[in-house]
Amino acid sequence: MNVIKKSRRKRVIPGFGLTLGLSTLYLSLIVLIPLSMLFVYSARMGWHAFWSDVLDPRVVASYMLSFRTSLLAGLVNLIFGVLIAWVLTRYTFPWKRLIDGFVDLPFALPTSVAGITLTTLYSANGWIGRLLPFQVSFTPLGITVALIFVGLPFVVRMVQPVLQDFEHEVEEASVSLGASPFQTFRKVIFPQLLPAALSGFALAFARSLGEYGSVVFISGNMPFKTEIAPLMIVTKLEQFDYSAATAIAVVMLLLSFALLLVINVLQWWYGRRFANN
Numbered sequence: 492m493n494v495i496k497k498s499r500r501k502r503v504i505p506g507f508g509l510t511l512g513l514s515t516l517y518l519s520l521i522v523l524i525p526l527s528m529l530f531v532y533s534a535r536m537g538w539h540a541f542w543s544d545v546l547d548p549r550v551v552a553s554y555m556l557s558f559r560t561s562l563l564a565g566l567v568n569l570i571f572g573v574l575i576a577w578v579l580t581r582y583t584f585p586w587k588r589l590i591d592g593f594v595d596l597p598f599a600l601p602t603s604v605a606g607i608t609l610t611t612l613y614s615a616n617g618w619i620g621r622l623l624p625f626q627v628s629f630t631p632l633g634i635t636v637a638l639i640f641v642g643l644p645f646v647v648r649m650v651q652p653v654l655q656d657f658e659h660e661v662e663e664a665s666v667s668l669g670a671s672p673f674q675t676f677r678k679v680i681f682p683q684l685l686p687a688a689l690s691g692f693a694l695a696f697a698r699s700l701g702e703y704g705s706v707v708f709i710s711g712n713m714p715f716k717t718e719i720a721p722l723m724i725v726t727k728l729e730q731f732d733y734s735a736a737t738a739i740a741v742v743m744l745l746l747s748f749a750l751l752l753v754i755n756v757l758q759w760w761y762g763r764r765f766a767n768n
Contacts, residue, residue, distance in 0.1 A: 529744065532737045544735040545742045549714055550723055554742070557720040560631055561699035564638035569692045572646025573684065579647075580654040594648070597641050602704025609637050610709040629711030634719065637705045642695030649691035653684055686758050693754045700747050 533541055544550070579591050597605065613620045613627035613636065620627055627633045657680065665675040703721040710717040720743055727736035 526744065529737055529741050532734070533741045536734050536738065540734065541738050544738040549718070550720075550739060552715045553718050553720040553723045554746075556631060556634070556718065557700055557743075558746070560634045560638055560719075561696050564635050564642055564699050565692050565696040567639050568642045568646045568695045569688055572643055572691055573650050573688055575643075576647045576650040576654055580651055594644050597644055602641065602702065603708070605640060606637060606705040606708035609633070609640065609705065613709065628709050629713070629717060631717060633709040634706050634717065637709050638699040638702060641702055641705055642699050645694040645698065646688065646691030649687045649694070650684060653687045657683065689754055689758050693751055697747060697751060700743065
């Protein structure tokens, strides 16, 4: 028995203390220390200068635009990301592997190239823009389109493995017991998809908040209209106003963290509720 217990304790990578220490050191150097320096630099400004920079009307307008378009893009990606993952998982059709590969294209495509391409397509003389009765490029709608483009893969790739590992016997049992297809999806499939879908939404939302390259071209960068918060940070840096850029970054970081925390709490609460039921 002692030999069996000892063999079970063996790990592929031995040394919990060593691996934990290296992981903590890596995360500190790459994530924690750089983020903490934002707060250090902001603390040197003083409260009056900090609030003066972050509550500037032009900056506040950029906050609202960034969060509004990111939230809208995340919701659109949540719906259509689940739909695309469902189609790629549940059906077999020609060119399926090719379409599945296209989902990852926003990951590989440089954001500046994506921004130029979307601006060209949706401009008034573009292939798609000329067919629409309203303007897309250089409007908040154009920003939302760019954010949908960069955020879609996060939802698809989070939901797809859940659908692939889903036990079809459970779904068949629900149907055999008299449940309609909608009831089966709502009571059997949807509860298992929701945590992964929320994770994908959170990742897509976080990516959208910090997106710059694909948005800066299609937005037009008009103050109080199409100027996003990441652009305000870059503008302050170009003006050598490093304190204001840091203050804006701190506000974006805190608001993003708060929203992600709320989403994680909802996931935890829903997971416990689903497990108890």
